[in-house]
Amino acid sequence: MTLSLPRGVDRGVPRLLDIASQAQVSEATVSRVLNGKPGVAAGTRRRVLAALDVLGYERPVRLSQRSAGLVGLVIPELTNPIFPAFAQVIEQVLAGHGYTPVLCTQMPGGATEDELVEQLLERDVTGIVFLSGLHADLTADPTRYHKLASRGMPFVLVNGFNEQIRASCVSSDDRSAIRMAVRHLTDLGHERVGLAIGPTRFVPSWRKAEAFAVAVRSELGVPREAIGRSIRRTLFTVEGGHAAGGALLDQGCTGIVCGSDLMALGVIRAARERGREVPGDVSVIGFDDSPLIAFTDPPLTTVRQPVQAMATAAVDALLEEIDGNPVQRTEFVFQPELVVRGSTARWNA
Secondary structure (H helix, E strand, O other): OOOOOOOOOOOOOOHHHHHHHHHOOOHHHHHHHHOOOOOOOHHHHHHHHHHHHHHOOOOOHHHOOOOOEEEEEEEOOOOOOHHHHHHHHHHHHHHHOOEEEEEEEOOOOOOOHHHHHHHHHHOOOOEEEEEOOHHHEOOOOOHHHHHHHHOOOOEEEEOOOOOOOOOOEEEEOHHHHHHHHHHHHHHOOOOOEEEEEOOOOEHHHHHHHHHHHHHHHHHHOOOHHHHHHHEEEOOOOHHHHHHHHHHHHHOOOOEEEEOOHHHHHHHHHHHHHOOOOOOOOOEEEEEEOOOOHHHOOOOOEEEEOOHHHHHHHHHHHHHHHHOOOOOOOOEEEEOOEEEOOOOOOOOOO
């Protein structure tokens, strides 16, 4: 058996040992996988192949497998790191089941979701995963999904449940996320709490705004008519968070909950422009727990979406549809987790 060695690798080092160590399996198991022998669990085989990739080895031709089919993954953008995070896990899970993922990304001036779907259909995909797509926009016409279903195309939705679309939907519990965030700030002594959120036409946004209104009424006794002044609707970007954060800070908020981690970074920038310290003067909470967000300055307190569990559930639901065994076509809600870091602290009036 011969393997192509990556550059710089010492040819005196046992190669099977390297691969076995990386995959956390025995050398005998590595040998069985590389020689295409039976008796190795699918998950173990994937770990060995992943170790080959990580170490820079080329896979032997004999290990090539025929794809079970193409599966489209339609996402709105790549600039927000939570979308690549979801895409990576979804693609890994699909590949583990033998399917080849086809990533389709929307961008300003580029192909629309409908155009991307037509392109996927032309390529005879087996199914489609929609991540935060038009299904999450309550102003969008849901008949596009009805037509897709009528063509017999299995699909599943991630984040943005729409009662008018008969499909399985996997979502993070937006209401629970906001309740945890507001409770965290009030426990720290904050009495003026604001929300920086996206446009209300998006299901996750209005759910968060609705939960925020309930939370600040119950936790802080804010009158119903005054709650609107504590909510700023903007874009899910650093720039959007900067604008919303500035407005909330100028009206006296000392704690701000955001609809995304990027928005939270914008709020922090707005606070610093006003000479305020985070968390000394202002506490900020994000949403998503995007990759690398723990390494910001300060490390961001945020509400973590359970990406691995949600992505796996979405793929499992889709594969059941593909196999002709559809699961319940409803919303499956996953509990998020408050991750406390350095951007929140006790408020001392």
